[in-house]
Amino acid sequence: MPELPEVETVRRGLQPAMEGSRILRAEVRREGLRWPFPPGLGQRLKGARVERLRRRSKYILADLSTNETMLLHLGMSGRITLSGLEAPHVPGQFHHQHPAPEKHDHVIFHMENGARVAFNDARRFGALDLIATDRADAHPLLAALGPEPLGNTFNGAHLVARLKGRKGPVKALLLDQRIVAGLGNIYVCEALFRAGIHPARAGGRISAARLERLAAIIREVLQEAITAGGSSLRDYRQADGELGYFQHSFRVYDRAGLPCPTPGCADHISRIVQGGRSSFFCATCQK
DNA sequence: CGATACACCTGTGTGC
DNA sequence: TGCACACAGGTGTATC
8 A cells, every 4th residue: 555655644644643752651552563563562562652753665664762663554545544633732732532452553652642543444454563673774674675766776777777788677676675675566557657667668778867866856756755644545544634636736646547747648548457466657748 | 686476365357 | 237357656576
């Protein structure tokens, strides 16, 4: 589900509820998600203050006062919902009115400031782990990740170096988190459309000039999506329950059969399956 | 090494 | 209304 813009939107929404506040109690309502939760999870979180909420790729990282970092991944269907947020009289203080837990609320954080944060994930492809903060970068799920697409080290030269000699379709290569971290199916489709690159084109057979443009477009699309609060399809919502609205800006994703949005193009959007994932593109505009 | 298939799991939409 | 099936924003693991 959530790709980089959605995760970043969730992180920003959680900041006022979590950063600087203590976890009075972590209500752990099942044994694990994709993997078992770490041993003693509830006890290790109890009383910990969240010093900082960060994001790396599609992971939310909460640095705790216990010198541990909690790592969250939303998988395909993960959501985080906040309650107790209505019109605080004092900034940072939240009301203590909370709804009953919903189906698939697996972990609920009861914060000292009155906020309640529920990690909900119907399909349970998500993850939650704890690791020593000074070794967080070495966590097995983070260690091999490529550069942040919105960071300083991601550019055309990086794509040139990483795609050189690769025979596989550029679509699959951009989904490979070791090459660039944070893209998913939606934003790869959208970026390839804007860059005029066919998703089936071999990664190693794209000119440096086109990859330079692709890198800039990836940043542009992600930035626009963050500004829009992400894309709300089925179950994604921002932490405060608001819907993102970038889905209204999709040019190709989930638009098979609809007219190509390029002015003057008479073609329609195609759908193919690559590596088991749908790819959407215009066969006229993307070569 | 690289490319591909499969696994995990629930919910929703579609066609009969 | 029921049922079978396809499909969904991800990614680790196994297999050539």
